Amino acid sequence: MPASPSPRPIVALRGIGKVFPGVIANADVDFDLLPGEIHALLGENGAGKSTLMNVLTGIYRPDSGAILMDGKEVAFASPVEAIAAGIGMVHQHFKLVRAFTVAENVHLGWKETPRLASKSVLEARTRALSERYGLAVRPEARIDELSAGEQQRVEILRVLARQARVLILDEPTAVLTPAEARVLFKALRAFKDAGNSVIFISHKLDEVMEIADRVTVLRGGRKVLTETTENCTTTKLAQWMVGREMVLGGLREAIVPRSEAGRIVLALDHVSASDDRGRKGLIEVDLPVRAGEILGIAGVAGNGQRELSEVLTGIRRPDSGRILVEGVPLDDPSPDVFLELGVGHIPEDRIKSGIAPSLPISDNAVMRAYGEAPIAHGIFFSPKAADALAKQIADDAAVTIPSLRTPIRNLSGGNQQRLVARREMRIARLAIVAAYPSRGLDVGAISTLLHYLIDLRNQGVAVVLISEELSELFDVTDRIAVMFKGRVMGLYETKDADLERVGLLMGGQTQQTEAA
């Protein structure tokens, strides 16, 4: 803890604003980093934490506001300039050369690297650095032999070796085992005790409470508050982070109450599936989805949500278990089967799988309807009819488009998402699976999208809504399932669900640990 009431901050951000097309990433954010503190930056995904730090380290240029270092205004044109001034960032995805050794990576692109250095000199220097900063690394090992925790230590050593006074860590524990995390925390405390400062980006409440002296909470790109952790509890942090006030009006009111539960239209029965790297993505998942409900899937991204949405729409084949539609198991679950059954899908990563960015808007809009009349006649494809349907979808989505012949990548992210949503709603007679539909959108676009989903639900369609925004899930869903490490940890009626318990389950904590 800082000794005097207000020592001069090492870094001060004043009124930082940053807007991307269709998304407000940061608005009017103030942030002070004092010497000798670990300052956590807390917020949900998309709250603007990474953007703020990218502004500080010169990856982005702010649209408004100022950056002060030791009271003097600075503007870094690149991370290289930031590190020269003593600010170093360790990203979530390591930026190491995998084929090089630890020693080579530490010395890469560094002024103080000796011009003619032999392998042994570099390794000796690295060993000295490693001892000086208390970060155990093997200088002669190649990066691709190392575990994630070891790679992270190399990244941190790289930054510290360049005499950083400010170390920024983006979700550092995401890749670490609990034991590795403890080692990291110890090193951070030592770094702090030497009078340096750490900015610790996270959305995990417990570790923020454990490691940080102060915490700044961001939500929707804005700062909620800064508080010393002594005055915080995990419950308070959770409330500030997700925010229970109605940012999006009229959602609950739009939901037509139901007297009885709808029939089960889509169900997973003991389904396991592998992820892209062949590891277990989904483990023994049982999930019934009812007609006329919105089933929310809560969880921190990367806990099996992608695999779940892909299995539910035929894109990924399960390794075992059954997928049932209206009670009947599917023997060949492929995307065209789900298309015919009337299951729509707003994919997680629309650029990667939902659209073909280089093709015209028209071609993208008819992706789900090109095979039937009026667009197809036998083997023929009618561009005219395709344009007509695309026009209709764009009108329904209230997206103004310059020309149907323009590549869809020229549209803003929000407009692409609206078109994809409308396209999928057209075919969703039975069900729709929406994965993070509001990711990266501004409040207006989010509201529109959620209203689309509610309308479908009210018409009797089964809706699966995968989201990291707990507030969104609590606002619009009928039931909530929580996922952690590929498993469904619990399934609740939303009206009976408790925000805190869902939050704890998302972090893998079950009832016992909560009681403890």
Added chain:
Amino acid sequence: MALHFVRSPVVSSARALTARVIGFVLALGLGALVLGIAGFDSLHLGRQIIVKSLGSQFGLEDLGLLYTPLLLTGLAVTVMARMGLWNIGADGQFYLGAFVTTAIGLFIKGPEPFMLVLMFFAGAAGGALWILVPTLAKAYAKVDEIITTLLLNFVALLLVYYVATGPWRDRVSGTTASTGRVPYKMPDFFGSLHWGFVIALAAPILFALALRYTKWGYEVRLSGANPDAAHYAGIPVRRRLITIMLLSGAIAGIAGMLEVAGTVHRLQGGISNNYGYLGVMVAVLARGSALGVIAGAFLMALILNAGIILQTQGLTTSAVLALTGLIMLFTAIADQFAHYRLVRPRAATA
């Protein structure tokens, strides 16, 4: 503050064309300069090229005979490029088309129209057969098609040399490294220019129409633009990949068939004249557009024809090759430069 370049991912066609014209002119200028220093009268050579290739019926016929195979090999490469794949083996498929055509022409007897139709389809089948293994390897084992198609070129070349100097060698007129004359020939319509030219010109147009006006074309466009999105849309991406690769091989095979039945009338070692490799250049010039092949192949034919004319004016083949390469290099540079514009950065806002 220093000026710097900013890359824009999208280039308007007007900008791209302007950049190319500038690149082409610069390449010609540089070539003329070097020739001038070497003691040639560059202006005279330039005039010779234009007069001899475009100013007489003979010139136009020669140009057309070069244009025909380039249209088809350029299309073959472009067809696969639509799927994001490179067919570097059009030369081998060309040889196989020519080989099969010659085999039928030499050893089967029949009325000429029937035989020509048979040879046409057999040539296409030969080309498709030659890309079958790379296709299956790509579709089922993700083996890089660039390597497999390229390597098969040498196998095809050796096969043709073997039959042309061995079992099928010409025993009548004693021409070396060549088979006997194939008795069936494509009818001519403009001097020595045969109907194969019309077929070759129609092919890119047909392919462009199929891409735009058939369901299959839509599926191919989507699969090429984003295979993940195509899978999501329920399209059997692997099957489309297989048909596209076989089609590409078949088109190159047809080029070989027309070369035998229309232009050369016998199978010989160098019959491909590198048309398959030049097809890659045509496809690069066409920037993935089937209709662009018509323009790209024309430019390529003009360059080839100019090379032949320059040789009659005393330039060596290497000089001609260097000129061709210079034009290609400048075109590629121009394509990249079209993406960049010079920007003076705004002063950092405080």
